[in-house]
Amino acid sequence: MKKLYQKKPLLLALILIGIYVVLFSLSDNISTTIGVEKIITAPFSLLFSFALLLLLTKSELLREFGLCKIEKPQKSNLFYLPLFLIILPNLVFGFNLTLSPLEALLGVVTMLMVGFLEEVIFRGFLFKALCKDNLKTAVIISSVTFGFGHIINLLNGAEFFGTLLQIFYATAIGFLFTIIFHKTKSLWPCIITHSAVNSLSVFLNAEAVSKTQDILIALFLCVVPILYSIYIIKQPKTNK
Numbered sequence: 503m504k505k506l507y508q509k510k511p512l513l514l515a516l517i518l519i520g521i522y523v524v525l526f527s528l529s530d531n532i533s534t535t536i537g538v539e540k541i542i543t544a545p546f547s548l549l550f551s552f553a554l555l556l557l558l559t560k561s562e563l564l565r566e567f568g569l570c571k572i573e574k575p576q577k578s579n580l581f582y583l584p585l586f587l588i589i590l591p592n593l594v595f596g597f598n599l600t601l602s603p604l605e606a607l608l609g610v611v612t613m614l615m616v617g618f619l620e621e622v623i624f625r626g627f628l629f630k631a632l633c634k635d636n637l638k639t640a641v642i643i644s645s646v647t648f649g650f651g652h653i654i655n656l657l658n659g660a661e662f663f664g665t666l667l668q669i670f671y672a673t674a675i676g677f678l679f680t681i682i683f684h685k686t687k688s689l690w691p692c693i694i695t696h697s698a699v700n701s702l703s704v705f706l707n708a709e710a711v712s713k714t715q716d717i718l719i720a721l722f723l724c725v726v727p728i729l730y731s732i733y734i735i736k737q738p739k740t741n742k
Contacts, residue, residue: 503557503558503560503561503563504561504562504563507561507563507627511627511630511631511634512628512631512632514627514631515623515627515628515631516628518554518623518627519623519624519628519647519651521550522550522619522620522623523651523654525546525550526543526546526547526616526654527654527657529542529543529546529547530542530543534659538604538605538608539605539608539609540605540608540609540611540612541608543608543612544607544608544609544611544612544615547611547612547615547616547619548611548615550615550619551615551618551619554619554622555569558622566626566630567622567626567627567630567689568625568626568683568686568687568688568689568690569622569626569689569690570687570688571688571690582691584726584730585691585695587722587726588675588678588695588699588723588726588727589695589698589699589702591719591722591723592699592702592703592705592706593702595706595707595710595711595715596707596710597705597706597707598705598706598707598708598709599705601704601705606704606705609701609704610701610704613697613700613701613703613704614697614700614701616696616697616700617693617694617696617697617698617699617700617701618693618696618697620648620651620696621679621689621692621693621696622689622693624644624647624648624651624676625644625676625679625680625683625689625692626689628643628644628647629641629644629680629683629684632644633684637684640680641677641680641681641684642677644676644680645673645674645676645677645680646673646676647676648672648673648676649669649670649672649673649674649676650669650673651672652665652668652669652672653665653669655668663713663716664716667716667717667720668720670720670724671719671720671723671724671727674723674724674725674727674728675723675727677727677728677731678727678728678730678731678734679692679695679696681731681734681735682734685734685737
């Protein structure tokens with residue numbers, strides 16, 4: 503992997519994105535056919551995550567992709583407080599407790615691994631490959647690609663309007679995560695937040711959320727990341 507990354511990093515990133523999108527969609531469809539949601543997707547996501555982590559470890563690329571302690575710590579832990587605001591919408595409408603223990607477990611495992619994989623692939627491989635040429639272009643492409651990647655949810659039966667909103671706010675959140683990764687040189691704040699949002703969505707009480715509230719939540723999830731990103735960008739450079 504290290505040789506391919508060094509010679510053709512963008513190709514490697516695109517290959518991983520293709521594998522992720524196709525196999526996750528296929529796993530979800532097979533799980534639905536079996537009749538137990540995520541019954542195939544959960545073990546596949548675990549296997550994919552373990553394999554990718556193992557390859558990065560053997561290739562000595564963990565630090566390159568931010569899977570390390572924060573190299574540029576901020577003066578205050580309050581720096582990360584706005585990340586909680588991104589998690590908040592999944593907490594305010596109550597929880598769907600109708601899932602069986604197996605369904606809940608499979609859903610949470612899948613969503614935790616999705617948070618890890620998407621951050622490593624989109625913020626790690628794709629962003630790092632693109633920023634070798636142009637940092638600003640890398641930030642934009644990484645963010646937009648991450649956002650539009652959610653269009654695959656339509657193939658898995660998601661509602662069009664909800665998916666459209668998700669594309670917009672996922673792009674904004676992707677932009678924020680890319681800025682955080684570039685600033686701190688660590689993916690862990692992004693992985694933790696992303697995985698928390700995903701896993702809580704398993705228990706989201708969607709029936710309690712109106713279309714108007716959906717729009718307001720999407721707007722909130724666009725504004726907060728953008729404002730937070732601007733704040734981070736405007737922070738003075740340090741010599742650390």
